[in-house]
Amino acid sequence: MRDDRALVMAIVNRTPDSFYDRGATFGWDRAVAAAEQAVADGADIVDVGGVKAGPGPDVDVDEEVRRVVPFVAEIRARFPALAISVDTWRHEVGRLACAEGADLLNDTWAGADPKLADVAAEFGAGYVCTHTGGATPRTRPHRAAFDDVVADVLAEVTSSARALVRSGVPEEGILIDPTHDFGKNTWHSLELTRRFGELTGSGWPVLASLSNKDFIGEALDAPVGERGTGTLAVTAVCAWQGAAVFRAHNVAETRQLLDMVAVVGGRQAPARTVRGLA
Template identity: 75%
Template sequence: MRRDRPLVMAIVNRTPDSFYDRGATYGTEEALEAAERAVAEGADIIDVGGVKAGPGTDVDVAEETRRVVPFVAELRSRFPDIAISVDTWRHEVGRRACEEGADLLNDTWAGSDPELAVVAAEFGAGYVCSHTGGAVPRTRPHRVRYPDVVADVIAEVTGRARQLQDLGVPAEGLLVDPTHDFGKNTWHSLALTRDLGRLVDTGWPVLVALSNKDFVGEALDLPVDRRLHGTLAATAVCAWQGAAVFRAHNVAETCQALDMVAVIKGDKPPAHVIRGLV
């Protein structure tokens, strides 16, 4: 994988009720086209999810498996070199996905199912350690409070990463995610964006999932389909502070923003320089 800029994790939702695309990639062919487009646009990781994060229609293990596992197998066949992530909190789905070639388990619900970590250790898969403030899957925060949200995130995700390492999950596959909006209000998510460097300074690679989220919409008073520019501004702020992976709906735009930050930081050269030289 490239190392001259942070990695981009493209989101492919196998759900009919995603908050962002409203089911645009629920169908298999549509999802495959989205994955192919993401790879062409520069994605390093494809993240497949089969259950909407927020409240909605119940999706049991069998249905989540149906949505996710055969698609992972097809991705592995079509893109042997791309990293495949599965957004799930259930160990049954994680196991089946790893059997079909998934590389990373993106546990956005902070160890709600402890057996998911056991699956990661068994298969040598990577793992995303998230922070939800104790929220259970598919719930929204209500008047949640933290004396210092950044400190709370650091303590929880780094402690979890150490536990998983002791369990046998490869250290090089562990990521920590402040998990914007999950168990948090907009003030919390803004603080995590502003002070992300404190989490980066722990030494664990940081994944951020900012894309079109409510904190962007509330900051700018914009609906979900008009949050791209705000998302890219937050992306640049987090990239400057050293985030390692960005989970994104808009891959091409995210890659360009990250490339620009990397050039400004001096991590990669400009693509083409002739001004003042000819």
Template identity: 65%
Template sequence: MSLRLGRRTFADTDLLVMAIVNRTPDSFYDRGATFADDTAMARVDAVVEQGADLVDIGGVKAAPGGEVSVAEEVDRVVGFVAAVRERHPDLVISVDTWRHEVAREVCAVGADVLNDAWGGVDPRLLDVAAEHGAAVVCTHTGGAAVRTRPFRTGYDGDVVQHVLDGVLDYARRAVAAGVHRESVLVDPAHDFGKNTHHTLEVTRRLDEMVQAGWPVLVSLSNKDFVGETLDRPVDERVVGTLATTAVSAWLGARVYRVHEVAETRQVLDMVATLRGERPPARTTRGLA
């Protein structure tokens, strides 16, 4: 099934890189490196050059921290989204928010995708998406409260089935609200409402989510499940992230929310070629 993200449509064999642009002073990975307008725009310019298909702009970090009001989140992202739209008119712009008030403001200035990382806690966000023709990312958080870490998390029965039930219910609600079927993505939400054992099980069985018939987005970049698996701090998780990216691509995920764009683009191109969906860039060995 083709994937429609705002003004652009992608084939079902396209593997898309979504570059993270944090408009926060306290993000877990870049620690506020793109909080200022100029550094944030420089980041956008750089990731476009590196091959990003879309950017994901967020004004509130996912982890616990200082309270960020609706007004503050609007101030952090809306003007910047408008500036990115003007500078890169064909770039797909996603905004990481769970609030319908913020969603309405960013859609009005050109956002194409609403990345709801908190699993539909504000049902009015779907109405905004439908009104503006925006795509929606439907995540699974296991009912976790916004901006909380999992604590002694457990699931009755199969965690993968629980994830499937959650994201598919959200996806159907999105369509019922008026979001176009080809503009709905599902995300198992690695680490959100899950311990490392849960996240690893969901990853190794990602093909079951793919087979459900909705395009799958994964947000793997430098997360705790990688750090705990390899016993590596945040700034030493790139190799583990890229290994998980390759496995996820082989299993059929279509969109990858990442910090390292150039490296991810190479991994995805390599997997696409191994799957027979992309020709090699050149083939001279043994032919000349």
């Protein structure tokens, strides 16, 4: 993990029905081009997903494997040093992806398949511990309620992280993610954003998965295509509070924002400083 700035995890959706791009990177050539562009724009990690997070047509294990695993192999061949993440909750997909070179398992559905953690231990892969309030994969929240959402998130993800270490997953590869929107309403996601420092204060590196999410859209009454500015605003808020990684659709803008936050915070030097010195 870098200590001069937060990392950027670029999103490449190999799905025909992504909420954000509506299938723009479902096709092989477009997906490869998107990964190449992400790397050129400064992505540190590429996160590959084969199933839309929300409700939609069923995608069985075999189809998810077809969408994800050969693509992981292709990206690994093109970028041997790139960190590759796979967004899946299924151990079958995780195992085959790790065999092709995936470094990180992004378990968006909070241990819905407990065998996925065994795969991470088997391959020495990293793992993202998420919080969904017990939601079933690919369902939307309904009247989610917490006495204290930040406390609930912290208790669950740190407990999961400790259990992963005991099971043999490398401690240095574990991230925690409060998982904005998943199993939560907009008030919960806003509270997590305001109090993000409590998450980073846990000692575990925190992944912020904020990009174009519904809580931003509801906060600004903005449809998916008009959430870019709001996304950058909450990215800055969480970066200032110490987030380690940001999962992002817009890599170049996110990378520049994170560089700026790092410079203001004194973790990076300005790229050049000539004003008032000559």
